[in-house]
Amino acid sequence: MWNRIELKEDSKSLLRLNYWPFVLVAFIHAIAAGSFAGRSGRASAVRDWQDTYGNHIYGYYDEARLINDLVTYILPVLGLAAITVAGMQAVMILLRTFLLNPLEIGCKRYMVIAREIKPEYNEMTFAFKNCYSNVVKIMFLKGLYTALWTLLFVVPGIIKSYEYRMVPYLLAEYPDMASYEAFRISKEMMMGNKWEAFVLDLSFIGWNLLSTFTLGLAGIFYAGPYQMLTNAALYLTLKKTHPSFGYVRPDDNYYFQK
Numbered sequence: 001m002w003n004r005i006e007l008k009e010d011s012k013s014l015l016r017l018n019y020w021p022f023v024l025v026a027f028i029h030a031i032a033a034g035s036f037a038g039r040s041g042r043a044s045a046v047r048d049w050q051d052t053y054g055n056h057i058y059g060y061y062d063e064a065r066l067i068n069d070l071v072t073y074i075l076p077v078l079g080l081a082a083i084t085v086a087g088m089q090a091v092m093i094l095l096r097t098f099l100l101n102p103l104e105i106g107c108k109r110y111m112v113i114a115r116e117i118k119p120e121y122n123e124m125t126f127a128f129k130n131c132y133s134n135v136v137k138i139m140f141l142k143g144l145y146t147a148l149w150t151l152l153f154v155v156p157g158i159i160k161s162y163e164y165r166m167v168p169y170l171l172a173e174y175p176d177m178a179s180y181e182a183f184r185i186s187k188e189m190m191m192g193n194k195w196e197a198f199v200l201d202l203s204f205i206g207w208n209l210l211s212t213f214t215l216g217l218a219g220i221f222y223a224g225p226y227q228m229l230t231n232a233a234l235y236l237t238l239k240k241t242h243p244s245f246g247y248v249r250p251d252d253n254y255y256f257q258k
Contacts, residue, residue, distance in 0.1 A: 002193075002237045004200045004230075011229035015222075018118060022111075026224035028124065029107035032100040101139035102127035109172035111232035131175035138179045142167050145183075162194040163187050169235040189238045197234065204230075 015022055106124035113119040127135045142164050150157025166186035170177055177185075190197065204227050211219030 002196070002234065002241070004196065004203060007200070007230050007233045007237065008203070008226075011226060011233055014114065014229055015225055018114065019225075021118075021121070022114070022225035022229065023221055025107050025110045025121075025124065026228050027220050029104060029228060030219070030224055032104040032107060034096075034100070096143075097136060097140050101143075102132060102135055105135055105139070105168050105172050105175075107228070108168050108232065111228045112169060112172055112235065114229070115232060115236055127171070127175060134177075134179075135171050135175050138167065138171060138177075138182050141179055142183075159194065162197055163190050165190055165197060166235055166238065169232070189235075189242050193238060200230070200234065 105127040110123045149160040166189045167182050207223035
C-alpha cells in the first residue's frame with residue numbers, strides 16, 4: 001500500500017529542485033483543465049436582468065401590457081440568448097476536445113517524466129504529435145462517461161471519476177493505447193485505491209482554500225505544481241505495484257521515446 005505522506009514529501013523535494021518550470025507547466029495545465037473558470041458573471045447577469053426588467057415590469061406594467069411586451073421583446077431576446085449560450089457551449093466542447101484535453105495530457109506527461117529526468121517544454125505538445133486522434137477520442141469518452149454517470153447519480157459519477165483517474169496518465173505514456181485498454185487498466189490500477197486517492201485529494205483542501213483566498217496565487221505558485229507532482233507520483237507508484245496488466249510494465253520507459 002502506498003503512503004500519501006511519502007508521495008507528498010517526495011513531490012515537495014522535487015518541486016524545490018526545479019521550481020519555475022513546474023509552476024509554468026502547472027499554470028498551463030490549470031488553464032487546460034478549466035480550473036480558473038468563474039461563476040460570478042452569471043450571478044451578476046441575473047441581477048442586472050432583474051434590475052433592468054423585473055422591477056420595471058412588476059412596478060408599472062399591467063397584465064395585458066406585460067404579456068404583449070413578453071411576446072414582443074423579451075421572448076426573442078431570451079431565444080437569442082439561448083442560441084448564443086448553446087453556440088458558446090458547442091465552441092467550448094470543441095475547444096476542450098481538440099485543444100485543451102491534448103494539452104492537459106502533455107502537462108501530465110511533463111510531470112511524469114520529471115520524476116526521472118528534467119524534461120523539455122515541448123513534452124506538453126506530445127499528444128498533438130503522437131496518436132492525436134486516439135488521444136482526442138479517449139479523452140472525449142472519459143468526459144462523456146463521467147458526465148453520464150454524474151447525471152444518473154452524483155456519487156456514481158464521483159466514483160467513476162476516480163476509476164478513470166489514470167486514463168490521462170496512461171495516454172501520456174501510451175498514446176496508441178486502445179480505449180478499452182485505457183479504461184480497463186485505469187480501473188484495475190484504481191481498484192482498492194479510490195478511497196486513498198480521495199483522502200489524498202482531501203489533504204490538499206487547505207491549499208485549495210488558501211488559493212481561493214489569495215485569488216489563485218497560492219495555487220499558481222505552489223499548490224498547483226505540488227498537487228500535480230503528487231498525482232504523477234501516485235500514477236508511477238500504482239504502475240509499479242500493478243505490473244501484471246501486460247500493457248504496462250514497471251520498468252517501461254516508453255515516455256523517453258519520441
